[in-house]
Amino acid sequence: MMLWNRLKTRVTKSSQIIVDDIDVQIVRKNIKNLNLRVYSSDGRVRVAAPMHVSDDAVRLTVIDRMIWIKKQQLRLANRPEPLPREMVSGEQHYYLGEPYLLEVIERHGKHEVTIANNTDLLLYVKPGTDMDKRASVLNEWYRQQIKTIIPELIQKWEPVVGVRVDEWAIKKMKTRWGTCNISSRRIWLNLELMKKPVQCLEYVLVHEMVHLLERYHNKNFKAYMDRFMPDWRVQDALLKCEPLARDL
Numbered sequence: 001m002m003l004w005n006r007l008k009t010r011v012t013k014s015s016q017i018i019v020d021d022i023d024v025q026i027v028r029k030n031i032k033n034l035n036l037r038v039y040s041s042d043g044r045v046r047v048a049a050p051m052h053v054s055d056d057a058v059r060l061t062v063i064d065r066m067i068w069i070k071k072q073q074l075r076l077a078n079r080p081e082p083l084p085r086e087m088v089s090g091e092q093h094y095y096l097g098e099p100y101l102l103e104v105i106e107r108h109g110k111h112e113v114t115i116a117n118n119t120d121l122l123l124y125v126k127p128g129t130d131m132d133k134r135a136s137v138l139n140e141w142y143r144q145q146i147k148t149i150i151p152e153l154i155q156k157w158e159p160v161v162g163v164r165v166d167e168w169a170i171k172k173m174k175t176r177w178g179t180c181n182i183s184s185r186r187i188w189l190n191l192e193l194m195k196k197p198v199q200c201l202e203y204v205l206v207h208e209m210v211h212l213l214e215r216y217h218n219k220n221f222k223a224y225m226d227r228f229m230p231d232w233r234v235q236d237a238l239l240k241c242e243p244l245a246r247d248l
């Protein structure tokens, strides 16, 4: 199965419950054990649960771990600024909108990143690999992932939008999620999108493709977006809360 299709079916069911006064997002996945996380970005609680586990069972687990959850949330609320990324085991790193627990494993051999149990990000590096190099190994992995997703997405959207993309590239951009060079029909996408829900990545791509029909963010542009992707405003709002630029 192609990666894009796999991604779409990876999370099969997501629901929300409230325990005490805490919103808990439940994501059902093909995993063996229940996995509870407090998002480092905003303190939300997310439970990844095996398919067969009921909402009530999740509720019991959350109650059971309430003291720990509150402690985490308090710690996050009192944190002066986002923790620096030191690229050490135990950190949370986002991949397609979900938090993964980083585990750094030193070993001889090639550098490698894999996902374990749908919840952990295993980073294999040579002994003594420093923080910067670890970060670049992880970035390279994000880049490989995005490069397998984009062609399938472009193929999906070209006939819908009715345009052809001649060239695309992934860039690390400080102020934009994406850009479109209209005359050369070239789209650049920000590597940071790999940390956001895949719908955001898809939205930015479609947005840039629509620029091949309409240069400005005017009524016409929005009418195209409404027609091609009726829920685009959800993704737009999500990205606008982020520290990156407002401009697409």
Ligand SMILES: [Zn+2]
Pocket (backbone or CB within 6 Å): 207, 211, 217, 247, 248
């Ligand atoms: Zn734009």
